[in-house]
Structure formats: C-alpha cells, structure tokens
Amino acid sequence: GAVVSQHPSWVICKSGTSVKIECRSLDFQATTMFWYRQFPKQSLMLMATSNEGSKATYEQGVEKDKFLINHASLTLSTLTVTSAHPEDSSFYICSARPGPRGYTFGSGTRLTVV
Amino acid sequence: AQKITQTQPGMFVQEKEAVTLDCTYDTSDQSYGLFWYKQPSSGEMIFLIYQGSYDEQNATEGRYSLNFQKARKSANLVISASQLGDSAMYFCAMREGKTSYDKVIFGPGTSLSVIP
Numbered sequence: 001g002a003v004v005s006q007h008p009s010w011v012i013c014k015s016g017t018s019v020k021i022e023c024r025s026l027d028f029q030a031t032t033m034f035w036y037r038q039f040p041k042q043s044l045m046l047m048a049t050s051n052e053g054s055k056a057t058y059e060q061g062v063e064k065d066k067f068l069i070n071h072a073s074l075t076l077s078t079l080t081v082t083s084a085h086p087e088d089s090s091f092y093i094c095s096a097r098p099g100p101r102g103y104t105f106g107s108g109t110r111l112t113v114v
Numbered sequence: 115a116q117k118i119t120q121t122q123p124g125m126f127v128q129e130k131e132a133v134t135l136d137c138t139y140d141t142s143d144q145s146y147g148l149f150w151y152k153q154p155s156s157g158e159m160i161f162l163i164y165q166g167s168y169d170e171q172n173a174t175e176g177r178y179s180l181n182f183q184k185a186r187k188s189a190n191l192v193i194s195a196s197q198l199g200d201s202a203m204y205f206c207a208m209r210e211g212k213t214s215y216d217k218v219i220f221g222p223g224t225s226l227s228v229i230p
Contacts, residue, residue, distance in 0.1 A: 031215075032215050034217055034218065036220075038157075042222075042223075043205060043220045043221060043222045043223050044159075044205070044220045045220075046217055046218075046219060049215070049217055051215070091157055093157070093159065095159075095218070101147070101164045101166070102149070102161045102164055103149070103161070103209075103218055104161070105151075105158070105159035107157070107158050108157040108158065108159075110157070
C-alpha cells in the first residue's frame, strides 16, 4: 500500500531554534501534502496544504512565517518550525492522497521545545 | 462552525460485543467523502473505512461498517465483535469535493475502551 515516511519521529529542541520535519511519499507521487497539528487529547487540526511547485495554503490563524512549508518535489514536503517556543510543542503529522478514496498519514513527529 | 460532530467523548464496550460510534457532519457540497480513522496511543493514524456521498450502499471493511444516513447527515461507525486491540481514539473525518487538493477535516474524536 501507499506509504508516507515521516522523520523524525520525535525531536527535542531548545527554545529559539528551528526544526525541520520531512514527509516523503515512498511509492506514489504526492502533488498535495496536508500538515496537521495535534495537541494532547485533542483532534487533528489542519495547519496548511502544500502543493508541489507552488506556495502553501495556510489555515486561518496559522503563522506562515513561523511554519515554513516547502514542497519542492512530488515525493517530498517539509515543515520547518522556526524560532520554536514551548507552546509549539505538539504532535505534527502529514497526510497525502494516493488514490481516489483514502488518505495516507505519516507516523507523526512529537516535538518538544524546552 | 464545527463541521464534524462526535458527541461521545468516551465509550466503553465489553469484549466481543458490538459498539456504535456516532458522527454527524455538515456540508452544502453534493460531492464529499466520509472517513473513519483509528489512532492508538502510538499516534499513528490508521484508515478504517470510507463512504462516498454518492455511494448507495453502506461501506463495510471486515469488522467495521459505516451506517450512512445521508438525509440525517450521519455516518456512524459500527465495530462488531470488539477486541482489546480496538481500544484507541476514533476520528470521523470529511472531505468536501473530490480532487486531491481537497482537505480533510476531523471531528473531536471518541475514546473507545474495550473491557475484557
């Protein structure tokens, strides 16, 4: 089946530093990648939609200068959390649609900012 | 306005019994898709079942079935013969439209606990 590989699985960083999260579609081309954030005991909230070769579309309330998204190829999308702060600590997960019915998710990244 | 509603924050079910997880949605689109995902404590999102708005029959995938009532805008998940491994968060989700650009939004989730 279609697989989205997400790295790293977890990361701890110091406040003020930047962290990059990668999502790769392994056996299909992902024209579009969706990035979600999930706080403990809450649902997935869509942050942005990245499209290969064009600018990402951000949801209302999401700072595009803080959450930089790059979708340079049909198999790779990255999310960079810039100048991370403790309130950015969360579970970040990407998703792509390999076929007409289902969406495939990455395994997620647990970010802890200390 | 919330588009996906799951009114059961937590549910308990006895092992081997069936359980229904409720989901209602709101959309003005004619073409949309409804999904159920399972999220165990590891965090991975596991696809369970899909129902298209034009599908005439209720979707079934093994022990999972979706009770789709279009007029009532409900898409309840039925899990038959519950197993201990079914304990997890369950999310109902909806895609409006039918292209790969169409985003999916999630409901608040239901935490299911299966009791031995």
